[in-house]
Amino acid sequence: MWRIHLSTDDIRRIRIAPDIDPLWELVHSLQLLDNGGPVIFGPWRRRVRLAGLARWGMLRHLSPPMGYFADFLTPATGTVDLRAGIEEVLRTPRPCLRSDLVTLHKQCPRHTGWARDLAAGDVQTLRALGANLIQYHEAHLKPSWAEIRSQVSEELARVRRILCGQGVDAMLASLGGHVHWEAPALVLRNKKTERDLYVDGRGIVIQPSFFALGDTSILDVPGEPFVLAYPIQHRLGWWDTHTEGTRLEAVIGKTRAEVLDCLANGDRTTTDLARVLDLSAATASEQTKALREAGLITSRRTGKSVLHALSPTGATLLGAS
Template sequence: MPRLVFSDSDLGRVRFAILPFQETLKAARGLGLPKPPPGLAAWRHASRAGLPAAARPVVTLCSAHTRHLPDFLTPQPANDPMSFEDELHAALDDPSVPVQQDTAAFAGVLETVPVVVHTLLHHPDRGRRTLRHAFTAFHQAVLAADWPRLHAQLAADVAYRARLAAQHGLDAMLATLCPPHVRWEYPHLGFDGPSAPDFALGGRGLVLVPSMFLTDGVHRQLNDRQQPMLFYPARTAGAFWRDTGGRGWPDGRLAGAIGERRAAVLRALADRPGCGTTDLATALGVTPATASTHVANLRRAGLVVTTRVARTARHELTPLGRHLLDAHIG
């Protein structure tokens, strides 16, 4: 199991990031792998039907290897939130980024070098233009409409882990990051992957990035020019894909999700974060089956997340759910 080695100063530089362009990479990987990652089969079937030809180079590139991508596609995340366009610009438009060097290293781990990689190696400017067009087409066709729901799940994951670290310490947060794929025992954070020498963070800390499409393990981005990064499955990804099968509300909007009864569910969960289905039903004066149906609809809209503790389902609002409650329902 590869391991990251923390110093005390690294522990003070652990942070989270939500990165829409990186989710695009993970989605393209999930769409192109021969075998779908857990939970993504229905989403793949729905997404492939509407995939434009212009987006196919992205799928080919991102699924050429199960764990690796050229490093230039994962730029250093800023401290402020980044849009898809911000990340795309940082990845493809910075002339100082060693595109050919990174692509050559990537090609070295491939059994077969696809055309898009060959173009990046020998005609990097043309290759970047092709990728810019392909990534934009892929994002618009596959992710853009559903991004509000996906972002709500990712934000809920970050908020949960931030609360855990604040209440119980960074040790507790790292120890529960992504079992069984990640193991924490100070000063080592081990993760699934081929054997490799320990990687010392060297005072740079670590960026933790949740993903809704990386459901089969963790990925890492480790090089000498940026802060190390670890991508891990968001804690609600399994339930999210079971609920929606990749087919959410039209255009990712909240249409159909909110009525007076569901607004009451949001109010109840705001007052009782983490409550179970039976307790929620009692508070609302409905049957547990009715409460479960309402929660499922709100979960599909990205307003509620559900996790299991032993055999009990625990429900809480996402940041989007809290915002909707504060701004429109009260």
């Protein structure tokens, strides 16, 4: 088992992630492609494999099904925006690229020219990696993203409620699965080796992940907050793009449905919505105007920004669907 030792300073610096992290989901979903994994991912995995895996060779090499994956794919700063996160990945310093790829090579020895180029920080190879990450997300995650994000948001809301109502001990004890809180350490009982990890005052980020295996991933980068990414409980049928959620899209449009879903997790400015949903500022403004005129959201100016919130009617419509 692994024991993650938390000091008093670490416990004071515990943070719950603000939202789903698309890069953690992307990496965890890649790991699912080459192993059995939980049954609930079976239909999705079959669909991806039938579409062909050859084009994702680079990504699958960087995210093997078991063990270590390239740390630079999930920046310790975290991200709620895919493109901003990919830009952060592409800015990874060369020593970090080299170190991560050497570690990966020791686990999965393969001689690939692009890996050597990537370790050297070759601009063209980095651009190819960024394009591949976007293409994979568009092809295999985006079709079900609203449901994926909704389920992670529910878990984030759950742990926040426990933290606010019952405190840190109860919140850490509630993570469940293979994560056990045995103060002052988080214990990962399903790890086959014995290991002690020390956060050393850096603090820890609690990041629920939809595609995490029945396991828990950690990111331990010196000088950065420690990240604990753990699996959530899932609702059946999430992979079906013809579920109730898509009927709401048929009525008000896909983008407006995504705006409502985003606002269900808290008020957002127009700029926030544009960033999170990957929209232009003009499109985000146009969609919020239409939703406001339909009585589904409310908007108020705060300084130079406009803050949007679900109206009672919008909340009722979203809840019904």
